[in-house]
Amino acid sequence: MFRMKRRVSAETMRSRLHLLTFLALSVAVVNAQPSPKVRKSQASSAGATVGQRTFSSRCAGCHGLDGRGSQRAPNIATDPTIRHLSDPELTQIILNGRTDFGMPAFRELGSGEIQHVVDYLRVLQGAGVVSPVGNPQRGKDIFFGKAECSTCHTVAGQAVFVGSDLSTYARGLTAAEIRRAITDPAPSAGRARTAVATTRDRQTLIGAVRNEDNFSIQLQGADGTFHFLLKSDLDKLEYRRLPAMPTNYGQKLSPQELDDLVGYLQSIKIGTVPDPGEE
Known part of the structure; x- marks a missing residue:
């Protein structure tokens, strides 16, 4: 009986050694797989390329092509407060706007395109000289x-x-x-359009089209002022062809x-x- 117990113990030890060897090999295989972070980085890079076009046409008019601000809007490229915001926080700002700063909402872009803009903003925030x-x-x-x-x-x-x-x-x-x-x-379709809006009281407003839907249009004049107009209040709305x-x-x-x-x-x-x- 004693010898049988010793034999079983030896077999158990061999099983444990096999199990440890299997686990070690499994860990090695997992470590050899491509890192998910690399794939995420590649996706962010592709998104930034798409986001650059949207940023140039929708954001650069106020924040500048480099994101470092102008008289119309703050620096969002190097300002530490903005740089420390998380992606979801930046997404919410773009989605809902900042009325206290005169920034319109960009809900019509959709979550995917907004994320691309955030990806490109991260590129601007880490840009070198x-x-x-x-x-x-x-x-x-x-x-x-x-x-x-x-x-x-x-x-x-x-x-x-x-x-x-x-x-x-x-x-x-x-x-x-x-x-x-x-x-x-x-x-040129990726750049901001300009429009001439004539109201029913014969007032003419000219500016870049920043937002538009079936019922309203938002223009930004040369002085940076935003004009929110209901299309039902307009006598005429003409778009200027971009060269x-x-x-x-x-x-x-x-x-x-x-x-x-x-x-x-x-x-x-x-x-x-x-x-x-x-x-």
Whole structure:
């Protein structure tokens, strides 16, 4: 009987050793699997790319293309208070607006698109500083001359609804990203539309369309003022066609000229080339 008990104990020990070996192998296999955090990071990166288009057309008019604010809206890129907000808190602000700051609600974007905007805002909040490429001074001449960028864009902070103010556009972007935006621009449908609203008492309001549904429209005037209008109170509502951004800069400008133009856009935000109004 004693020998049998010893035999059973030995078999039990072997079983336990097999079990431990199996568990060790299982842990190794699990650790070898791709981390879910990596997949989440890749999804956030893709979302930020989508969110950039929405941010440029819906948010940059007040917060600036770099998110660092203007006279119309606060800095949401580097302000510690904003940076410390969680994604759900930022989502709620975008969804419901901030009436105390004159910020409208953007419920029509939907939760998915709002999350993309938050993803892109996180990119802006972590953006680094890059050194200009090319020759910024030659790039400035190209901006106001051969490329004719100044016919739609400004670099002095004025309100422009045809094209964005590019004064701080390059902040946080690499030279390759800026060059890609020039040679392969987003479609004009992704940019803010402008509209002319004529009320029944013959008042005319012109501005960028910030929000619109079947019953109302919200315009932002050149001075940054928001106008909430009921369509039933309007005598006429006309939309202005946006000129498309040229898509032939890759052929129109040489590689060196593109580098110079990119360098000029980068230099504006670090102050190495004076703005046109300062000359």
